[in-house]
Amino acid sequence: MTDPSSAPVVDLVEVGPRDGLQNEARTLSVETRTALVERLVEGGVRRLEAVSFVRGDRVPQMADAEAVLAGLTPRDDVALIGLVLNRRGAERAAETICDELNIVLPVTDDFATRNQGVTVEQGLEHAAAAVEVARQAGKRASVTLAVAFGCPFQGQVPVAQVARVVERVADLGIDELAFADTIGVGVPSQVHALAELVRGDARVPGLRFHFHNTRNTGYANAWAATTLDLSGHGGRVSLDASVGGFGGCPFAPAATGNIATEDLLHLLRRSGVPVEGADVDALGSLVDTASWLSGELDSPVQALLGRAGDLLGGAAS
Template sequence: MNALPKKVKIVEVGPRDGLQNEKETISADVKIELVNRLSSAGFANIEAASFVSPKWVPQMATSAEVMERITRRAGAIYSALTPNMKGLEGALAAKADEVVIFGSASEAFSQKNINCSIEESIARFVDVAKAAKDHGLRLRGSISCSFGCPYQGDVPLDAVADVVGRMRDLGCDEIDIADTIGVATPRKTQAVMERAASVFRLDGISGHFHDTYGQALANIYASLEVGVSIFHSSVAGLGGCPYAKGATGNVATEDVLYMMNGLGIETGIDLDIVVDAGQYISGILNRKGSSRAGNAIAAKRAG
């Protein structure tokens, strides 16, 4: 095992990946306030928008307004999901710093979700990737179901490596290895991350873990042990898992930061400001957030 990284990058995905699953419409003002609070906490990278058809994801219909009105912190990366060329044009107009393309490591998931093979799905991004690079944007690739699939179950390591290689060839600067349904456990996590690192540089690989079975923090620690130093998380644990009824989704940012602080790993992020942001958005949604650390710190403050 490697020594743990001294510094990690946390990519905050709550404003996009977290909120997009909410049933009630969330106003642009609330999204802007949330992004601004997260920016002030010191995040180097915030996934703030998604330029998808409002017909498919109504919650993201205000993405252009959000990107226009947020207060951008110097040096921070504001990312947008772009499923096609139209989405890329939206991201360019909104002055996104990074565009995110996505595929699956599971053939069954690809067929069920977007009615095409993995190979076909990645081919659709060739033009998007080229245009992003031509415009000097960072390009991130996200690979869902890298640890397991709701339809086919186990996903072979070679299948993950294959998609990592395809994303690499498109010119991705960073590649997310995502546990979409939250089924991974630590040893499996290490095997997948090591396999991904055999085809792409380790410092460009990120872990995107869902906490469906309560394993996300353990999997992040296991990833740290093999040298992964980029992780995704969502303030207040925003976002459910659509394949496991009532299950939590993204690992909560507050919990990840609490662990990193305890390990002496530098994040550059102020946990107290993130706790405030988590309590703010939980209040708006009229429910308690799923962050253990966030709720404990808030309760301790309330005395």
């Protein structure tokens, strides 16, 4: 068990309503997607990626983002994130109740051209424009570096290649930088190597990671993130997770689900790691939401907590 006095704080970011849905065969209605967000909030989630402002003809599961948000009641204690790829997406998000714009920027040309139709250099221009829109709208801005741990088309991605993109992004005036293991090939040593790129960099006040469990290393990577030197980031690290372990990228072959919110929270709770952005004592609600979502998607829950149960009343020894 981790000593709570020395443990970092993990800020949970629930990405189920976005990444959890975008690779599923069944497209949910606006009402069902709104209900998913509401269920997660009722279950204690306080920061979540609710929608994606992308083209509905390319990712139909993410169509009608404005309508999903319009069905929600704004809450001061809940931060809603909208994913964007460029200025146009940012302008759409800026007109909604989103509190934060998360700009996705791949670090390889191979993935960037297939995913967004641009090179990395062009993507950097789009990211700069989107950050500008967010700032003008008074909203937070974060950038997620996709395929930072490995690319399905290029293969290995050297840390030096990621570093060149980080250096450019850090000058955009962002609130948070995320490293994404888009296809689930990462290992803990990479978590440390990528974090080292921004350690002590005042231009990157917030650090975040996005892990998939494709090769069963997602939770090991999440644990590695809690062992980093986070003194330059306020002693905090943000971790993405998806209720039920749903998720994947439609432009990344064989990509499977994110690490599951309920499984991650069980790990952190039992280890004595402080968590914000979610209620670690309400895991039953998340398990119920995952089961409900499984029925709506006609897709099995990937998380394990619902099958094995949680020792909610037990000692975290």
